Amino acid sequence: MLFLDEFPEFSRNTLEALRQPLEDGDITIARAHTTIRYPASVILLAAMNPCPCGYLGDSRKPCKCTPPQIDRYMSRISGPLIDRIDIHIEVPAVPFSELRSERDGTPSSSMREQVLAAREMQTARCANEPTMSNGRMSSKMIRQHCRLDSASELVLKQALTELGLSARAHDKILRVSRTIADLAGRENIAPDDVLEAVHYRRLDRQL
Ligand SMILES: [Zn+2]
Numbered sequence: 001m002l003f004l005d006e007f008p009e010f011s012r013n014t015l016e017a018l019r020q021p022l023e024d025g026d027i028t029i030a031r032a033h034t035t036i037r038y039p040a041s042v043i044l045l046a047a048m049n050p051c052p053c054g055y056l057g058d059s060r061k062p063c064k065c066t067p068p069q070i071d072r073y074m075s076r077i078s079g080p081l082i083d084r085i086d087i088h089i090e091v092p093a094v095p096f097s098e099l100r101s102e103r104d105g106t107p108s109s110s111m112r113e114q115v116l117a118a119r120e121m122q123t124a125r126c127a128n129e130p131t132m133s134n135g136r137m138s139s140k141m142i143r144q145h146c147r148l149d150s151a152s153e154l155v156l157k158q159a160l161t162e163l164g165l166s167a168r169a170h171d172k173i174l175r176v177s178r179t180i181a182d183l184a185g186r187e188n189i190a191p192d193d194v195l196e197a198v199h200y201r202r203l204d205r206q207l
Helices: 012-016 019-024 067-074 079-083 108-125 139-145 150-163 167-183 191-199
Strands: 002-004 026-030 035-039 044-046
Touching (some): 019 026, 019 079, 108 167, 139 167, 150 167, 150 191, 167 191
Parallel strands (some): 002 044
Antiparallel strands (some): 026 035
């Protein structure tokens, strides 16, 4: 697992070099006399602010950035790199009342059980396939294992047309929809699963 905090602060070359491992799960190093390929199958987690001052969209404090400053900041992460990241979400600041709340969220132990059950479904489904992970499904596997009913198909079509998403984003939405259905213990993908997966393509709409 690779966690990069302050994602846009890394150099453009460093960030662009992530494209190959994210896409192929390995990395090729070329030197004068030889080329070596190393396995580099990582789970990439990256965090960034919504703008240089960090307060864009925050109800507690106004953002001081100008639109060109925000554009420059966001453009440090290229569209092709964002395209290769499965899930983008906005994490708003936690309000004080919630920090002090007595109510507990879902405990890690029950989340773990949910994940293990989903992995079991994937293992059973993909027993004869080259990969058992939804995130690594090829286009051929997606066609076979992420079948949509007509209502889900319509949701996907509308999202792709309205948001102008790429073919890669299309495949990612289907893989993530499959995982959402697996986490809920359902064999069929529902329209809401597709809608949720589309919401996780948030940055496609900004870059
Ligand atoms: Zn700002």
